Amino acid sequence: MQKSxxxxxxxxxxxxxxxHQRELPWRQTQDPYAIWLSEIILQQTRVAQxxxxxxxxxxxxxxxxxxxxxxxxxxxxxxxxLGYYSRARNLQxxxxxxxxxxxxxxxxxxxxxxxxxxxxxxxxAAIASFAFDEAKAVVDGNVYRVLSRVFAVETDIAxxxxxxxxxxxxxxxxxxxxxxxxxxxxxxxxxxxxxPSPDCSDCPLRVSCAAFSEHRVAELPIKSKKTKVKxxxxxxLVIEQNGQxxxxxxxxxxxxxGMWEFYLIEDxxxxxxxxxxxxxxxxxxxxxxxxxxxxxxxxxxPDNFELEIPEGYGWMSPSDFESxxxxxxxxxxxxxxxxxxxxxxxSPTYL
DNA sequence: AAAGCGGGGAG
DNA sequence: CTCCCAGCTTT
Numbered sequence: 001m002q003k004s005x006x007x008x009x010x011x012x013x014x015x016x017x018x019x020h021q022r023e024l025p026w027r028q029t030q031d032p033y034a035i036w037l038s039e040i041i042l043q044q045t046r047v048a049q050x051x052x053x054x055x056x057x058x059x060x061x062x063x064x065x066x067x068x069x070x071x072x073x074x075x076x077x078x079x080x081x082l083g084y085y086s087r088a089r090n091l092q093x094x095x096x097x098x099x100x101x102x103x104x105x106x107x108x109x110x111x112x113x114x115x116x117x118x119x120x121x122x123x124x125a126a127i128a129s130f131a132f133d134e135a136k137a138v139v140d141g142n143v144y145r146v147l148s149r150v151f152a153v154e155t156d157i158a159x160x161x162x163x164x165x166x167x168x169x170x171x172x173x174x175x176x177x178x179x180x181x182x183x184x185x186x187x188x189x190x191x192x193x194x195x196p197s198p199d200c201s202d203c204p205l206r207v208s209c210a211a212f213s214e215h216r217v218a219e220l221p222i223k224s225k226k227t228k229v230k231x232x233x234x235x236x237l238v239i240e241q242n243g244q245x246x247x248x249x250x251x252x253x254x255x256x257x258g259m260w261e262f263y264l265i266e267d268x269x270x271x272x273x274x275x276x277x278x279x280x281x282x283x284x285x286x287x288x289x290x291x292x293x294x295x296x297x298x299x300x301x302p303d304n305f306e307l308e309i310p311e312g313y314g315w316m317s318p319s320d321f322e323s324x325x326x327x328x329x330x331x332x333x334x335x336x337x338x339x340x341x342x343x344x345x346x347s348p349t350y351l
Numbered sequence: 352a353a354a355g356c357g358g359g360g361a362g
Numbered sequence: 363c364t365c366c367c368a369g370c371t372t373t
Contacts, residue, residue, distance in 0.1 A: 123368080123370085140369075
């Protein structure tokens with residue numbers, strides 16, 4: 001068996017990685033479950049933001065069986081604040097699929113792993129290489145940036161053709177003898193050295209980087225799309241009666257599916273003829289695709305009044321509501337109004 | 352092929 | 363402010 005020669009690019013970034021890699025918990029293991037969990041958490045999420053979530057989740061659910069058998073609400077509560085909540089729901093669906101279709105043994109090849117819900121080409125390649133040494137090149141935002149610069153690839157990374165172009169290039173560079181380290185190295189290099197606004201002065205690739213020699217580092221990678229932000233209004237009533245709160249789970253399509261909220265004002269509220277006390281609300285809540293304006297009020301309903309409960313809502317104790325996952329907008333509303341006793345009762349012990 | 356989906360940190 | 367993060371799913 002002939003050993004294919006190591007491409008100079010690959011040799012350089014792997015040597016750089018040996019010197020500069022961060023010590024991260026999911027790099028200390030080859031357990032595919034722990035690696036999978038870390039990769040789902042890190043989708044569109046920085047290491048610093050995902051790290052505490054990984055620690056809490058791997059502690060709460062040490063095995064794929066624990067995750068599969070957990071109440072979905074407890075998982076979403078642990079995911080609270082991390083965003084992209086469909087990741088959490090798909091995570092548990094996949095865990096249940098591992099238990100049912102793979103007898104509890106995590107699938108060991110790219111072609112099987114990518115069938116799990118929430119696992120796409122990037123995540124499947126990451127798990128297959130890190131846990132099983134399969135030579136599948138990862139292509140994420142870091143890889144787009146590094147390869148587009150070093151090899152002056154002008155393909156628009158927002159185009160649908162980009163994945164194929166960069167996957168082919170990365171796959172041609174991955175060394176069969178150590179694909180896992182190469183994949184780790186190219187992403188770590190993108191995260192720490194070849195950043196969006198890099199300092200090229202100490203880069204080990206400056207002599208061979210096409211973008212550097214052509215003074216085009218700032219132009220690459222090329223990305224065309226700009227996200228358009230829609231402004232919306234979301235006004236809430238914190239309605240209390242008998243020490244309970246009127247709340248609901250967001251089940252419709254759209255943002256925050258599976259998360260819980262107070263009464264969202266969508267009509268004139270003629271059914272609630274009581275005085276409202278204004279709450280402090282964050283001026284705007286920014287999502288990547290929404291700019292949410294929020295106003296909120298507190299309403300105390302007399303204990304003996306028979307309220308006509310709106311469709312989809314129900315009464316819940318403060319402690320039960322605290323245990324549900326809530327969007328950060330609601331968490332901010334709660335923590336900004338701790339002078340309101342019932343909101344103090346649902347103040348989160350951690351984000 | 353394009354849109355939808357969270358939240359936060361860096362510059 | 364803008365950009366983008368160890369992207370995937372749905373339309």
